Amino acid sequence: MKVALIGLGSVGRGVAEMLAKKDLGLVLTGIADSKSGFMDPAGIDISRVLAGKKKNGYCGDQDLTAEDVIKKADYDALIEVTPTNALSGEPAIGYIKAALNRKKHVVTSNKGPIALAAKELRTMAKKKGVSLRYEATVAGAIPVMHTLEHGLAGNEILALYGVLNGTCNFILTRMAAEGLTYEQALMEAREMGYAEADPTYDVQGIDAAIKLVILANTIWDNGVKLGDVDRTGIDLLTPDALRLAGEEGCTIRLIAEANPKKHLLRVSPRILDKNHPLVFDGTLNALTLETDMAKEITLIGRGAGSIETASAIIGDLLYIRDRYVQRA
Amino acid sequence: MKLEMKDSPGQLVAALKPISEVGGNIIAVIHQRDPEYDGDTLNVQIVLELPKGRLDNLIGLLKEQGVHIQRIGEERLLYQRTVILIGHLMHTGFSDTVDQIDSTGFAEVTEVAMSMPAVTERSSSRITIRAVSREDMEAALAILRRVSLQKSLLLIEPLEDSS
Numbered sequence: 001m002k003v004a005l006i007g008l009g010s011v012g013r014g015v016a017e018m019l020a021k022k023d024l025g026l027v028l029t030g031i032a033d034s035k036s037g038f039m040d041p042a043g044i045d046i047s048r049v050l051a052g053k054k055k056n057g058y059c060g061d062q063d064l065t066a067e068d069v070i071k072k073a074d075y076d077a078l079i080e081v082t083p084t085n086a087l088s089g090e091p092a093i094g095y096i097k098a099a100l101n102r103k104k105h106v107v108t109s110n111k112g113p114i115a116l117a118a119k120e121l122r123t124m125a126k127k128k129g130v131s132l133r134y135e136a137t138v139a140g141a142i143p144v145m146h147t148l149e150h151g152l153a154g155n156e157i158l159a160l161y162g163v164l165n166g167t168c169n170f171i172l173t174r175m176a177a178e179g180l181t182y183e184q185a186l187m188e189a190r191e192m193g194y195a196e197a198d199p200t201y202d203v204q205g206i207d208a209a210i211k212l213v214i215l216a217n218t219i220w221d222n223g224v225k226l227g228d229v230d231r232t233g234i235d236l237l238t239p240d241a242l243r244l245a246g247e248e249g250c251t252i253r254l255i256a257e258a259n260p261k262k263h264l265l266r267v268s269p270r271i272l273d274k275n276h277p278l279v280f281d282g283t284l285n286a287l288t289l290e291t292d293m294a295k296e297i298t299l300i301g302r303g304a305g306s307i308e309t310a311s312a313i314i315g316d317l318l319y320i321r322d323r324y325v326q327r328a
Numbered sequence: 329m330k331l332e333m334k335d336s337p338g339q340l341v342a343a344l345k346p347i348s349e350v351g352g353n354i355i356a357v358i359h360q361r362d363p364e365y366d367g368d369t370l371n372v373q374i375v376l377e378l379p380k381g382r383l384d385n386l387i388g389l390l391k392e393q394g395v396h397i398q399r400i401g402e403e404r405l406l407y408q409r410t411v412i413l414i415g416h417l418m419h420t421g422f423s424d425t426v427d428q429i430d431s432t433g434f435a436e437v438t439e440v441a442m443s444m445p446a447v448t449e450r451s452s453s454r455i456t457i458r459a460v461s462r463e464d465m466e467a468a469l470a471i472l473r474r475v476s477l478q479k480s481l482l483l484i485e486p487l488e489d490s491s
Contacts, residue, residue, distance in 0.1 A: 161487065236482050240443040240452035241412050245484075247441070248410060248454070255487055270487040271412060278487070 001321040002041075004030030004073045006066050006095055007081035008059050011109050011136070013050065014306030015079060015313050020046035026317060030073030034082075037064030041074040066091075070098045076325050077105035077317055080113075081136075086201070086210055086226070089116040096121055096132070103128045105324065107316040109136035109309055115210045115226060118217050131320050136312035138211045139164060139285040140303040143315060147299060148219060148289070155291035157219045159259035164211040166283030166303040167195050167202040168234050168254040172269075173281045176242045176251050182235060194283055204233035205254060205267040212256040212267060215287075220260050232268040245271050251279055332396040335370040339395075343372065346389035353377040371398070377406065380460070405436060405458035407465045411472065415481035417442070417451045426455075428475050435459035435468035 003019075003026050005012055012033075019028055027043045038049060038060025053059040070078060078099035082092050089112035096106050096113055100121070108114065113121060114134045125132040135145045139162070148157070163169050167189055174185040186203070189195035201207045209229040216224045234254050245252050255270040255278065272279050277298045278286050285303025290296055302308040333339045340359065347354055358373040378386065383400075390397060417425070426437045439456035457472075459465040469485065476483040 232482070236414060236450075237484075238414055238443075238445075238450060238452045240445065241414050241484065244412055244441055244443065244452055244454035250410075250486075252412070252484060253487075257487070269482075269484050271410065271484055272487050276487070 001025065001077060001317070001325045002027050002029045002075040003077050003079055003317060004028070004032075004069055004075040005079045005081070006032050006070065007079075007083070008033040008053055009081070009083060010306045011081040011309045011313070012079075013053075014308075014310035015081065016046050016050055018307065018310045018314060020050075024314065024318065025321070026314075029075050030069040031059055032064070032066035032069040033059045034066070036060040036062045037066060037069040039064070039069055039073045066095060067098065070095055071102070075104060077107060077320055079313060079317070080106060080108040080110055081313070082110060084110050084112045086112050086115065086206070089113040093117050093121070097124065100124045100128050100130060100132070103130055105130045105320045106132045107136075107313055107320070108132075108134050109313060110134075111137045111207075111210045111214065115213045115217075118214065119221075119223065131324060133316035133320065134214070135316050136309045137214050139287055139299075140166075140301070140305065141308035141311045142285060142287065142299045142301040142303070143312070144215070144287055144299060145218065146315065146319070147297070152289065152291055152294055152297070155293045157289055157291050158261070159257070159264075159290040160215060160219070160287060161255055161257040161278070162287030163253055163278055163280075163285055164208040164256045164287070164303070165202055165205070165254060166285055167199065168205070168208070169280075169285075170194050170283045171203070172234060172237070172242070172251070172253055175237065175239055176246060177281075179239050179243065181239055182237055203235045205231045205256075208254060208256045208267045212258055212265065216258050216260075216265060222260060224265055228265055230264075230266040230268070234269050237269060249274055253279060329374055329376070329397060329401070330399040331372045331374065331390070332369050332398050333372065334394065335368050339370065340372065342393050343390060343395045344374070346386055346393065347374070347376055347378075349389065350382040350386045351379050352382065352386065369396075377461075405438070405460060407459045407462055408438075408456060409459075409465055409469070409486060410454060410456045411469070411486070412452065412454050412484040413476065413481050414452045414484070415450050415476075415479065417453055417481065418444070420479035420481065422453075425472075425475055425479070425481075428471055429457060429468050432464075432468060432471065434461075434464040 030039045035058040049059050092110045093113045099106050114137050171185040209231050250271050252269050256267045286300040288298040354376050356375040438458045442453040444451040
């Protein structure tokens with residue numbers, strides 16, 4: 001199957017490296033970053049492109065844009081991994097629509113378009129007879145969407161709750177373990193490369209809320225938006241609060257929770273028993289699904305990282321290949 | 329409650345029936361035969377939940393069945409939850425915050441642990457609430473949510489299983 005890759009940040013690089021390294025039967029025929037593009041219907045030499053990107057700061061021909069590659073390259077599936085814009089979803093929404101219009105499958109890790117325009121994009125994909133998949137948007141490497149779609153097929157999902165932001169989980173782990181203040185733990189998270197220079201999205205629960213919206217819309221198709229999430233971050237927590245919880249054998253974690261029957265859509269710090277399955281140290285993510293037949297299922301794994309996210313994207317690509325695309 | 333009844337077939341069922349008739353919920357029935365004892369009565373302990381004001385009704389019905397009540401121990405506030413509050417707890421009237429729960433009549437603050445690092449800094453407290461029933465606990469937490477919002481306090485609730 002032929003694929004085109006738009007975006008060469010951490011995730012894009014991870015995907016490119018795995019396409020080059022592993023014999024997956026996926027041929028890269030188009031590639032673009034924010035400054036350039038490159039196409040070769042016979043297959044791009046990935047290591048050369050990555051070396052060029054490292055040396056020059058761009059991957060291909062500066063006369064070619066991402067849009068050109070999306071509209072002209074010969075591919076079956078587009079891999080859209082440009083940076084997330086949670087407010088407009090652009091330019092990713094435009095990229096995805098352009099590919100769907102050409103009857104190309106789309107795989108994305110981009111939360112913006114899925115949180116803002118999932119319904120429209122899914123409808124469009126259906127009309128064009130192609131697939132739109134976004135496993136990588138929620139909980140990184142954890143196969144949440146595949147589990148919902150296949151493993152739990154036929155189950156009614158009653159509720160879900162989980163740890164969907166690794167940065168917050170790391171900060172809370174460090175506050176509880178060492179008695180650090182929020183500011184100290186945040187600084188440590190930055191030094192470790194777990195937190196952005198502007199940590200607002202993570203620590204105020206916006207990132208977790210976006211993932212919650214994506215999950216709710218995927219499972220219940222209820223059209224909820226980011227503004228519908230009742231959201232409280234971790235930036236006002238005190239070390240004393242974690243100590244007071246610890247004295248009772250508990251700790252505090254940032255939990256995203258949805259329960260349509262209770263009209264509940266919430267991201268907030270919560271008290272959990274230290275033995276609770278959603279209590280673990282570090283940057284991992286986890287999600288518990290409550291269903292009618294399987295009852296509770298909890299998935300735990302890496303929620304971020306270049307190769308980890310590539311795992312989710314490649315899972316989507318190979319699913320599309322096996323289901324829709326015959327030619328290898 | 330601890331009951332004494334005739335040790336004959338059907339007696340235990342007859343003693344349990346009135347509990348459901350008055351809308352009670354049986355949590356546990358402890359019924360152990362003492363091998364040394366060869367009397368013709370049977371001692372049974374029953375843990376149950378009863379709607380408010382139904383106890384006298386139940387006692388009457390049990391007496392009619394010929395069941396002797398040896399002891400009744402009452403635990404009014406069965407449900408317990410612990411929350412954490414962060415903010416300017418004293419400046420915003422902590423005793424008023426507690427009173428808003430205590431004055432409901434169906435829920436009480438039974439334990440408070442507090443830490444106040446400095447006058448200008450936000451303090452943290454762990455508050456244990458007990459309530460008569462699950463619904464009353466929800467009502468008490470709803471009050472606490474409202475008060476926290478009014479007083480700009482951060483309320484951290486436990487994660488309960490949704491089901």
